[in-house]
Amino acid sequence: MSGRIAVIGGGISGVAAAYELALQGREFVLYEASARLGGIVETVHHEGFVVECGPDSWVKEKPWARELAIELGLEDDIIASNDTARLTYLVRGNTLAAMPEGMRxxxxxxxxxxxxxxxxxxxxxxxxxxxxxxxxxxxxxxxxxxxxxxxxxxxxxxxxxxxxxxxxxxxxxxxxxxxxxxxxxxxxxxxxxxxxxxxxxxxxxxxxxASAPQASVFTTLKGGLQRLIDGMAAKLPAMSVRLGEAVSGIERRGAGWQVTGLSGEESFDAIIIATPPHITKKLLKPVDARMASLVEMDATSAVVVALAFTPENAQKLRIPRGFGFLEPVSGKPNGDGEPALLACTFVHQKFSHRAPAGGVLLRGFYGGEAAGAMAGLSDDQIAATAHRRLSRLLGPLPTPDFSLVRHWPLSLPQYGVGHLERMAELASLERAQQGLRLVGNAYHGVGLPELVRQGRDSARSLTR
Ligand SMILES: Cc1cc2nc3c(=O)[nH]c(=O)nc-3n(C[C@H](O)[C@H](O)[C@H](O)COP(=O)(O)OP(=O)(O)OC[C@H]3O[C@@H](n4cnc5c(N)ncnc54)[C@H](O)[C@@H]3O)c2cc1C
The missing domain is CATH 1.10.3110.10 (protoporphyrinogen ix oxidase, domain 3)
Structure with a gap:
């Protein structure tokens, strides 16, 4: 297929699609509603800490993120998790109980x-x-x-x-x-x-x-996962990237597509939709109501909260060995009335280069109802809530040197029972629509390698 292509949504899947189009020398426009590329992938560098605001790593078994990193010249930045410290705890009441070694x-x-x-x-x-x-x-x-x-x-x-x-x-x-x-x-x-x-x-x-010892499971970039996004973005012609431009509608026009953004309507020969499912559903509705209904799915929200302690401040901290803990959400109060942190990573132990030597970086994650309830709280209130819960579980914590909060509303699509059948039907309707591709975490996996693969494959399939 020849002609111009619109990519709607600049998370990792949309950026990967645009990157592939750029490599193939194709004309395209990447529309991104927010002021930055990356979507849920975002890294903040502060006082020697590398804080991941969304994903912190990818699973090693799928090669596509690693391959991309190497292609972008980031091979020396690739690092595995520190698996000598791999140990995860489960919260029982207000204590941490270690998961037995060797669990898959x-x-x-x-x-x-x-x-x-x-x-x-x-x-x-x-x-x-x-x-x-x-x-x-x-x-x-x-x-x-x-x-x-x-x-x-x-x-x-x-x-x-x-x-x-x-x-x-x-x-x-x-x-x-x-x-x-x-x-x-x-x-x-x-x-x-x-x-x-x-x-x-x-x-x-x-x-x-399991006879062979399990190699480290998680891989990441020392400088943060945002480097994957920045590396791809550097290859995109500036004129092709429209930040702050949400697409409000798409429409079939003959064999092509009309895309309505802030700057008006534009014609394309093909479109790649890489938005979260609740947005994709709205965009697809006038095109094909059945496709829109297949994209409709529950999604939960996440709130990430990081607390950083510089080496001086962390001197008296005794964080248990390991990668972090998971906290079951039982619906019962956890004893101190604080919402459960679904998970907390001891970042400085999982990826030691993400904190200065002797520093401590804790990264918690609220989900489900707790994340919804936090939508109305200030970042300081959320950080204070996490600090109270962590002090209860890990022992008294000093005031962090800095904290960081990110809200990711409706960011985790739920693959409900029957998901694969729905996706098979969606794929056949997608094939029937000339020049339309759907990519992103709603369909065939939420992990970064899979999304890189999907984004790039969608672009390749349009340029054959
Ligand atoms: C807290 C958290 C931790 C995670 N940890 C990991 C991990 O460690 N490893 C891992 O592999 N995965 C992890 N994931 C999953 C992974 O991060 C996501 O699945 C992935 O980043 C989603 O990418 P995406 O491109 O599908 O969507 P998104 O990143 O959601 O991007 C969609 C983009 O579309 C834009 N957009 C929305 N509406 C419009 C519009 N109308 N017009 C134009 N643009 C629009 C948005 O602004 C956004 O930039 C995590 C997810 C969360 C929430």
Whole structure:
């Protein structure tokens, strides 16, 4: 296809699409509603700290973010998480209990740490011990082709209520900010669903693959993930980037598209929509109401709050070894009336280069109802709320040298039960619309590597 292309939305998926178009020498316009590119990807540098306001890393198993970083000349900036310190805690009441070593999500790769862990009751340990012996029964109960169920139902079948409620729920909430009773097992846990189908027992499947020591899981850039965005943006012709220009409508005109932005209407031969699903739904409605309804999905909000302590201030701080903690949201008050932090990363221990030596950087994350309730609070109030909760869990904390708060409303789309079927239908309707591509975290994964791949592939598919 020849001609001009509009990219609507300048998060990582839209920027990746625009970057690929620029590499191919194509004429395009990138519309971004806000004053900056990157969307949820944003890094702030302050007093020697590198603070990620959104994502902090990518998972190593998917190559596309790493490949992009190398292509952008950032190879020396790529760094793995400090896995000698890999240990995650779960909040129980107001204390931190270490997750047993060797867990792959809620599945133990090793027996001894699990069985000696105080985190689970003997009933939960018994459920774990029985799971491999139930392989045939579990294989028979595995999802049929095309069928789906909630993550809660899937995990419960293998390990019972306690593991589902106290481990799987906070683990998934820490990633999706969502409710495992609604999230799709097939869309979110495809690997485990496949293991169940092939072997029945998840434990046997994980343990048969786990003989090699697990390499570090998370990869990032020393200088912050914003460098990926900046690296791509540097290749975009300035005239092609329209910051502060929200698109309010799209329309078919003959074989092409009409895009309405702040500066008026413009014609394009193709469009790539890279906006969050609630915006994409509005844009698509006049074009194809069925596509719009397929894009409609629940999304939860996130509030990220970082507290930074310089080396002098952090001298008396004793942060437990490890990457951080997850806090289950049970609906019950947590004892001090403070909202639960879904997750908190001990950033200076996970990625030690992100704080000056001896400094401490804590990064918490509110989701769900707590994030919604914080929409009306000032940044200082939110930082003070997080400070109180963290002081309760980690021991008294001094006043931070600085804090930073970011609101990401409706930023975490929830892949509900039946998601893959809906996406298959959406993809076939998309193919029927000449010169239309949908990219972003609503469709086939929320992680950065996947979004880089999608953005670039969408551009390539339009330039063939
Ligand atoms: C707190 C948090 C932590 C996360 N941590 C990780 C992590 O560690 N690793 C990981 O891989 N993933 C992580 N994720 C997920 C990942 O960050 C996101 O899925 C990803 O950044 C989304 O990119 P996107 O391009 O789909 O959308 P967005 O980043 O949401 O970008 C969409 C863009 O569209 C623009 N826009 C909206 N409306 C319009 C309009 N009408 N016209 C023009 N532009 C418009 C917006 O301003 C925005 O810039 C995290 C997400 C959150 C919220």
């Amino acid at each position: 999500m809620m599945v133990p790769a090793k027996w001894e740490p699990l069985l000696s862990s105080p985190l689970f009751s003997w009933q939960a340990k018994l459920a774990y011990l029985r799971e491999p012996k139930r392989a045939e029964e579990l294989k028979a109960a595995a999802l049929a082709d095309g069928a789906d169920e909630s993550i809660a139902d899937f995990v419960r079948r293998h390990f019972g209520d306690e593991v589902t409620d106290t481990l799987a729920a906070p683990l998934l909430a820490g990633i999706f900010g969502g409710d495992i009773a609604k999230l799709s097992a097939r869309a979110v846990m495809a690997g485990f669903v496949k293991m169940e189908r092939e072997q029945g027992s998840l434990i046997s499947a994980v343990q048969s693959r």
